[in-house]
Amino acid sequence: MSAAAPASAPGAPPAPPPSDGDKDDRLVSVGRVRRLLMTPEVGAGSAAVLVFVGFTLVSPVFASQAGLANFLDPAATMGIMAIAVALLMIGGEFDLSTGVLTGSTALVTALAVTELNMNVWLGILLSLGFALAVGAVNGVMVHLTKLPSFIVTLGMMFVLWGLNYAVTQRLTGQVTVSGVRQYSGYDSARALFGSAVGPFQVSLVWWLLLTAVGAIVLLKSRWGNWIFALGGNSDAARAVGVPVMRVRVGLFMTTAAAAWLVGTLTVIRYGNATVTSGIGLEFYFIIAAVIGGCLLTGGAGSVIGASIGALIFGMVQQGMPLVGLPSEFFRTILGLVLLAAVLVNLWIKKRAMKVTS
Amino acid sequence: MSENPALTAPPDHATTTPVLEVRAITKSFGRVTALRDVTCAVREGEVTCVLGDNGAGKSTFIKTLSGYHAPDSGEMLIDGEPVRFSSPRDALDRGIATVYQDLAIAPLMPVWRNFFLGSEPTRLGMIRTREAKRIVVEEMAKMGISVRDPDQPIGTMSGGERQCVAIARAVYFGARVLILDEPTAALGVRQSGVVLKYVMRARERGLGVIFITHNPNHAYLVGDHFVLLKRGQTVSDMTREETTLRGLAQEMAGGAELEALEHELGRAAQTA
Ligand SMILES: Nc1ncnc2c1ncn2[C@@H]1O[C@H](COP(=O)(O)OP(=O)(O)O)[C@@H](O)[C@H]1O
Ligand SMILES: [Mg+2]
Numbered sequence: 215m216s217a218a219a220p221a222s223a224p225g226a227p228p229a230p231p232p233s234d235g236d237k238d239d240r241l242v243s244v245g246r247v248r249r250l251l252m253t254p255e256v257g258a259g260s261a262a263v264l265v266f267v268g269f270t271l272v273s274p275v276f277a278s279q280a281g282l283a284n285f286l287d288p289a290a291t292m293g294i295m296a297i298a299v300a301l302l303m304i305g306g307e308f309d310l311s312t313g314v315l316t317g318s319t320a321l322v323t324a325l326a327v328t329e330l331n332m333n334v335w336l337g338i339l340l341s342l343g344f345a346l347a348v349g350a351v352n353g354v355m356v357h358l359t360k361l362p363s364f365i366v367t368l369g370m371m372f373v374l375w376g377l378n379y380a381v382t383q384r385l386t387g388q389v390t391v392s393g394v395r396q397y398s399g400y401d402s403a404r405a406l407f408g409s410a411v412g413p414f415q416v417s418l419v420w421w422l423l424l425t426a427v428g429a430i431v432l433l434k435s436r437w438g439n440w441i442f443a444l445g446g447n448s449d450a451a452r453a454v455g456v457p458v459m460r461v462r463v464g465l466f467m468t469t470a471a472a473a474w475l476v477g478t479l480t481v482i483r484y485g486n487a488t489v490t491s492g493i494g495l496e497f498y499f500i501i502a503a504v505i506g507g508c509l510l511t512g513g514a515g516s517v518i519g520a521s522i523g524a525l526i527f528g529m530v531q532q533g534m535p536l537v538g539l540p541s542e543f544f545r546t547i548l549g550l551v552l553l554a555a556v557l558v559n560l561w562i563k564k565r566a567m568k569v570t571s
Numbered sequence: 572m573s574e575n576p577a578l579t580a581p582p583d584h585a586t587t588t589p590v591l592e593v594r595a596i597t598k599s600f601g602r603v604t605a606l607r608d609v610t611c612a613v614r615e616g617e618v619t620c621v622l623g624d625n626g627a628g629k630s631t632f633i634k635t636l637s638g639y640h641a642p643d644s645g646e647m648l649i650d651g652e653p654v655r656f657s658s659p660r661d662a663l664d665r666g667i668a669t670v671y672q673d674l675a676i677a678p679l680m681p682v683w684r685n686f687f688l689g690s691e692p693t694r695l696g697m698i699r700t701r702e703a704k705r706i707v708v709e710e711m712a713k714m715g716i717s718v719r720d721p722d723q724p725i726g727t728m729s730g731g732e733r734q735c736v737a738i739a740r741a742v743y744f745g746a747r748v749l750i751l752d753e754p755t756a757a758l759g760v761r762q763s764g765v766v767l768k769y770v771m772r773a774r775e776r777g778l779g780v781i782f783i784t785h786n787p788n789h790a791y792l793v794g795d796h797f798v799l800l801k802r803g804q805t806v807s808d809m810t811r812e813e814t815t816l817r818g819l820a821q822e823m824a825g826g827a828e829l830e831a832l833e834h835e836l837g838r839a840a841q842t843a
Pocket of ligand 2: 629631752
C-alpha cells in the first residue's frame with residue numbers, strides 16, 4: 215500500500231495491545247508525596263501555621279482562649295463566604311454582589327420583622343427567598359447573556375447598594391434598623407444564629423459545618439465534578455451532558471445563600487442591621503478564596519483552602535494590633551499575602567501541568 | 572482491501588438499517604450556510620469517513636449529529652426512527668458519543684474525573700471514587716495505555732492519549748455510534764497510528780464510527796465508506812469498493828482545481 219500501513223505482517227493476529235512501542239506517550243509519574251505537597255491546602259495551611267506561630271511568639275495572648283476567639287470570630291463569617299465564593303470561582307465565575315448582599319439580607323429580615331411586625335423566623339425565611347432570587351437573577355443573566363460575571367454582578371452590587379439605602383431610609387427614616395430582639399421568635403432564632411459558648415460564637419459551628427459540607431460536595435459528589443468542569447471548560451462539560459445552566463445558576467444561588475447566612479448571623483447577634491454593612495467585603499471573600507488556592511481562571515481550587523484563607527485573614531486582622539503593628543497597614547499586608555498566594559498558585563499550576571517529556 | 576488484515580467485510584448495505592441516518596440536513600449561522608442538504612448513513616461495525624477541506628462544514632455536521640447544534644431543517648433517524656436532540660445529553664442517551672475537535676477537556680482535572688464527567692458512578696449522590704479510578708486504569712489498559720496515576724491532570728497527557736481516553740470513555744459507556752472530529756489532525760505519524768488502531772478496535776466491537784479528517788491517507792486506512800463535503804454540501808458518497816486512495820485524494824483536492832493550481836504555481840515559478 216502507498217499509505218503508511220500498520221506495521222503488522224500479513225496473516226499476523228490483528229493489533230496486539232501495544233505494550234512497548236508507546237513509551238514516550240506515557241505519563242511521568244509524579245510522586246504522591248510531592249503531589250500532596252503541591253496541593254493548595256498544604257501551602258495555605260503552612261502559611262496559616264507560620265502566621266499563628268509568629269504572632270504567638272511575639273504576643274502569647276494570641277494563643278489564649280480569648281485570643282483564639284478573637285480571630286476566629288471574623289474568620290468564621292469570612293470563611294462561610296469564602297467557601298461559597300471558592301466554589302463559584304472554581305466554576306469559573308465571580309460574584310461582586312456578595313458583600314452588599316450580606317447587608318441586604320440583614321436589612322430584609324430586620325425591616326420585615328420591625329415594619330411588618332413579622333415573626334423573626336418568617337423574616338429570616340423571607341430574607342432567604344430574597345437572597346436566592348438575587349442569586350438566581352445573577353446566575354441566569356450570566357448564563358444567558360454570556361457576559362462576564364464580573365460586570366453582571368457589579369451591576370447587581372450597585373442595585374442592592376442603592377436599595378439598601380433607599381428602602382431603609384424611606385421606611386424608617388434612619389440608616390439603622392434596630393429592635394429586632396423584641397419580636398417573637400427571636401430567642402429561638404438566637405440559639406441558632408446568635409448564641410455563644412464562652413467567648414466562641416455559634417458562627418464558628420456554621421463555618422466548620424459548611425467547610426465539611428463544601429469539601430465533600432466538591433470532592434465527592436457529582437456536582438463537585440461538574441463545578442470543576444464548568445470552570446475548566448464549560449463547553450466540554452455541556453458536550454458530555456453536564457447540566458451547565460443548573461450548575462452555574464446553583465453556584466450563584468449558593469453564594470447568595472451564604473450571604474444570607476452571614477446577614478442572618480449578624481442581624482440576630484446584634485439585633486439590628488445597618489445600611490453600610492457588607493460594603494466592600496466582596497473582595498475580602500475573593501482574597502480568602504485565592505489565598506486558599508482558587509485560580510482566577512476557574513477549574514481549580516479548594517474549599518478547605520478557602521477556609522484556611524479566611525483563617526489567615528482573621529489572624530492577620532486581629533493579630534496585627536496585638537503585636538504592635540499599626541492596623542492601618544492591614545490592607546497592605548493583605549494585599550501582599552494575596553500577591554504571594556497568587557504567585558504560589560501559578561507555580562503550582564505550572565508544576566501540575568508540566569507536560570510529559 | 573485484502574492487504575489490510577484489520578479490514579473485515581462491512582455489513583451488507585441493503586439489509587441492515589443504519590444505526591444513525593441523516594437526511595437533507597441544513598444548518599446556517601446567520602448568513603453562512605454551513606450545511607446544505609447533507610445526507611449520510613452510519614451502520615454498525617462500519618467506519619464512515621467524512622472528508623473535506625477546512626471550513627467545509629465537517630465540525631458543524633457532527634455537532635448537529637451529536638445534539639450540540641439543532642439543524643434548521645432535515646431529518647435524523649436512529650434505527651430508522653425519527654429523533655430530535657435538544658442537547659448533547661439526549662444524543663448520549665441514545666448512544667451517540669462524540670469526541671469534539673475544538674471542545675477539549677478540562678485540562679487541570681484528573682484523568683478519572685474527565686473520563687466520568689457527566690456520567691459519574693454514584694452511591695447516595697457520592698461518586699464511587701475508588702471504583703471510578705480502577706475502571707479508568709482498566710479501560711485504558713484495554714486500549715494499551717498504562718495509566719499509572721488516574722489522579723494526574725489530563726492536560727499532562729499527550730494528544731494521542733487524550734483522544735484515546737475519549738474513545739475509551741465512549742466505548743465504556745456503551746456508545747453505538749462514535750463520532751471523532753479530526754482526532755489525528757494535531758498528531759504525529761506514530762500517535763496517529765495509535766488512534767487509528769483504536770478506531771479499528773471500536774469498529775471491531777461493533778460500533779458505528781464517524782471519522783472526520785482532511786487526510787485521505789488516514790481515511791483510507793480505516794474507512795468503509797467515504798463522504799466528501801465541500802462548502803457545506805455532499806459532493807460525493809462512495810464505498811471502499813468504489814474508490815482508491817488515489818481517487819480519494821484527487822476528489823479531495825478537487826481534480827480540475829488541482830490542475831489549475833499546478834498551472835498557476837508553475838507559471839509563478841517561471842516568472843519569479
Ligand atoms: N458557531 C458558528 N457560528 C458562525 N459560523 C460558524 C459557526 N460554526 C461554524 N461556522 C462556519 O461554518 C463553516 C463550516 O465550519 P466548520 O464546520 O467548523 O468546518 P470544518 O470543521 O470542516 O473545518 C465555516 O465557514 C465556519 O466559519
Ligand atoms: Mg473542524
